[in-house]
Amino acid sequence: MKQIKDFAKQFGARISLDESLIVRKENRYFFINEKLKKLITRDFFFVGTYLGKTKNGKFFPSFNLLSMIAEKKANKTIVDSKTAWLFICGRDIFKQGIMKVIGSKRKGDYTLILNQHGECLGFGRILHNLDEKRGKAAIENILDVGDFLRREK
Amino acid sequence: MSGKEFFVSRYEKLGWKYENVKPKQAIRINMTNAEEDDIIKRLKSLGIKLEKISFLENGYWVCHSEFSVGATSEYLLGLYSIQEAAAQIPAPLFTDLKDKTVLDACAAPGGKTVQLADLMQNTGAIIALDVRRQRLTALSNQLERCHVKNTIVYHMDARQASRLKLRFDRILLDVPCSGNFATDKEWFSRRTIKDVEKNAKLQREILAEAAEILKDDGEIVYSTCSLEPEENELNIEWAIENLNLQVEKINCYGEKALTNIFGKQLDISIENCKRIWPGQTQGFFVCKLKKRVDAL
Secondary structure, eight states, rough: HHHHHHHHHHTTTOOOGGGGGEETTTTTEEOHHHHHHHHHTEEEEEEEEEEEETTEEEEEEEEHHHHHHHHHOOOOOEEEEHHHHHHHOOOEGGGGGGGEEESSSOTOOEEEEOOOOOOOEEEEESOTTTSSOSSSSSEEEEEEHHHHHHOOO | BHHHHHHEEEEEEEEOOOOOOOOOOOEEEHHHHHHHHHHHHHHHHTTOOOEEEETTSSSSEEOSSSSTSSSSSHTTTSSSSEOOOOGGGGGGGGGGTOOOOOTTOOOOOOHHHHHHHHHHHTOOEEEEEEHHHHHHHHHHHHHHHHOOSSSEEEEGGGGGGGGOOOOEEEEEOOOOOOGGGGOOHHHHHOHHHHHHHHHHHHHHHHHHHHHHHEEEEEEEEEESSSOOOGTTTTHHHHHHHHHHHEEEOOOOSSSSSOOOOOOOOGGGGGGGGGEEEEESSSOOOEEEEEEEEGGG
């Protein structure tokens, strides 16, 4: 599916999913396996691995998809525990909280945000070249797992 | 026929003296997503005091936490779930869940669905139903958070599950029930015996549908968080008499269920069901049913 591939490309990652195992329900996309494919009927609400949804032509990824991309060669920023906590509270990332950068450091590029355990917390957009020394926020928070709590409100 | 006095006197007739209790909060480690030792160490480092629940495989009491255990990155990453201790009992009662086709008939908000997926290691398939559409979003969020991959969710009344035209190896009936006072401060002022009878009727209809779509060698686990015998022992007596089901022995926390309800003698096999009076957990009832061999 083009939207998913294009989304992964923004992280410098290539993702290939068997298109016959991607199902769509209205604007939401799911990845299933052969067993689920045999059992599923059209009126399902949710199935398998949720990949994300489109809204006004824009693709909004699920956390499962972000974790799938994180398993590939992709732009990743590993942050310390305090920064990880601030990030899932919706904050941007400052340079001093960054422990390691894998892949792009270029302004405007997208990067996955990982904690010290290698778990994907969400993603952001690099605000200025990560080699530059600046006091301002370095990565803008676009989506973080704290969203699960915000959804409930 | 309602009010605290009415219900408390019923409990006394059933052999339990009422006491006001506050069940402890509990979590369950999602073993598919986390190493138990590692996650416990991480939660301890956050200042969360945990204690292993002796009667559960992956359950821990939350003894102390300065903040909500639902607001840690470990929770948001699906490494553990917040699940009341008694509610963790039903899913592991099934034998051999791997690669099975499982029905979770009244699934929302999804705590037990996630637990089933964890026990199945995301193999096989879970068909999760719920009749209340607005609760399906909460269920879906749980599945996404915990990286569940083997579930199909339908907006469907459990009493119509045969419309799926499937037969199931395992059926979890954590049926809608009247609840109990331990988790609802207003319970005594809100509930009447009519509510209990209405719920018992609905539960029988769900049981009947489940018996129809269960494979011959399949298993049903039936549970409620109600203390009322109409929703528990009396419903199982009805299932034995009307649905060709038999009660299986189970090895889990809880007392033997009652076989004499207000003077009525029930089938002796009902003592294989488990009844949990409120204490450190909420009130609960659970049993395992199979098709009667002589009825196949």
